[in-house]
Amino acid sequence: MPTNLPPEALEAEKRYREAKSLAEKIACLEEFISLIPKHKGTDKLRADLRRKLSKLRAASQARKKVSRRGSAFRIVREGAGQVVVIGPANVGKSALVAALTNATPEVADYPYTTWAPTPGMMPVENIQIQLVDTPPLDRGFVEPELMDLIRRSDLILLVVDLQTYPIEQLEDTIAFLQKHRIVPRHLKDRCREQRHVTFKPLLVVVNKNDDKSSDEDFEVLRELLGDEWPLLPVSATTGRNLEHLKQAVFERLGIIRVYSKPPGKKPDLSTPFVLKKGSTVADFAGKIHQDFLEKLKSARVWGSAVYDGQMVQRDHVLHDGDVVELRI
Numbered sequence: 264m265p266t267n268l269p270p271e272a273l274e275a276e277k278r279y280r281e282a283k284s285l286a287e288k289i290a291c292l293e294e295f296i297s298l299i300p301k302h303k304g305t306d307k308l309r310a311d312l313r314r315k316l317s318k319l320r321a322a323s324q325a326r327k328k329v330s331r332r333g334s335a336f337r338i339v340r341e342g343a344g345q346v347v348v349i350g351p352a353n354v355g356k357s358a359l360v361a362a363l364t365n366a367t368p369e370v371a372d373y374p375y376t377t378w379a380p381t382p383g384m385m386p387v388e389n390i391q392i393q394l395v396d397t398p399p400l401d402r403g404f405v406e407p408e409l410m411d412l413i414r415r416s417d418l419i420l421l422v423v424d425l426q427t428y429p430i431e432q433l434e435d436t437i438a439f440l441q442k443h444r445i446v447p448r449h450l451k452d453r454c455r456e457q458r459h460v461t462f463k464p465l466l467v468v469v470n471k472n473d474d475k476s477s478d479e480d481f482e483v484l485r486e487l488l489g490d491e492w493p494l495l496p497v498s499a500t501t502g503r504n505l506e507h508l509k510q511a512v513f514e515r516l517g518i519i520r521v522y523s524k525p526p527g528k529k530p531d532l533s534t535p536f537v538l539k540k541g542s543t544v545a546d547f548a549g550k551i552h553q554d555f556l557e558k559l560k561s562a563r564v565w566g567s568a569v570y571d572g573q574m575v576q577r578d579h580v581l582h583d584g585d586v587v588e589l590r591i
């Protein structure tokens with residue numbers, strides 16, 4: 264910010280920075296712009312601020328629209344699991360969702376770009392997993408519905424920026440979640456208060472590890488944090504380690520893919536049914552159709568059974584990649 268602005272403009276800028284609600288931010292920014300003297304030296308600043316203002320206005324319009332139709336924070340679940348991508352501002356949450364899914368959230372080199380959650384589908388092998396980009400959590404205010412979205416999700420990807428105080432970012436975000444009674448599942452045993460707390464599987468995605476030159480920084484981070492956190496170094500920009508991240512998400516979701524085989528025919532291996540780990544033949548039958556579950560006489564399994572095509576009971580536990588033939 265140029266320091267040669269008149270004091271009343273600097274005061275307005277301070278009010279703008281500290282504004283808590285979107286409406287307040289818009290009002291303060293309008294006032295700030297009006298107090299900046301118009302000359303060549305302030306051309307760029309005024310243009311930047313006007314752009315910011317029109318973004319804030321657009322966000323406000325979008326919110327009004329969605330609030331009439333229902334909340335922007337109610338993201339319809341799709342695919343094999345819903346994964347929320349959360350963290351402080353400017354760490355690359357939107358860039359990651361853009362790199363991994365078909366969605367195109369706005370990515371910008373200034374903080375507080377994202378205002379509403381944006382879902383996108385991430386293909387992993389032959390299934391699709393939903394990733395939800397979210398607004399940053401280190402704002403002055405956070406919508407209770409955003410916290411509900413996090414509570415309802417199947418997995419949290421907490422993104423930090425390797426190049427900008429990642430430890431503080433991790434600690435602050437965990438403290439913030441804890442304040443809202445959301446605790447990483449792997450810390451459950453250490454949590455004194457267990458009532459009304461939601462325990463969620465969580466992976467820490469250490470973004471902006473663009474190339475070999477930042478590997479050392481990541482190793483230092485890993486050493487400082489010890490083995491308490493599941494850390495995944497990636498780069499949304501260069502695509503480094505993103506395949507690994509996809510696999511890690513798939514594994515953490517605790518799901519298996521099971522293929523249906525009609526009697527006497529080949530299974531369709533391109534469209535699996537997705538079930539929770541530990542699911543049985545009966546769960547699989549129920550997933551296809553309630554009728555199947557009720558009328559199920561026998562089942563044969565290729566894959567996890569002792570031998571291919573083995574007859575199994577309804578309570579036989581299935582594994583990822585199993586092919587099942589149900590007979591009714």
Ligand SMILES: Nc1nc2c(ncn2[C@@H]2O[C@H](COP(=O)(O)OP(=O)(O)OP(=O)(O)O)[C@@H](O)[C@H]2O)c(=O)[nH]1
Nearest residue numbers: 352353354355356357358371372375376377499500
């Ligand atoms: N070097 C580098 N820059 C990145 C990477 N990922 C994102 N960025 C940059 O970081 C800035 C912020 O990216 P965003 O994706 O908008 O960050 P965000 O976390 O969604 O930010 P908010 O929506 O404001 O919370 C942009 O300038 C991106 O180009 C990365 O892997 N490496």
Ligand SMILES: [Mg+2]
Nearest residue numbers: 356357376377
């Ligand atoms: Mg964003």
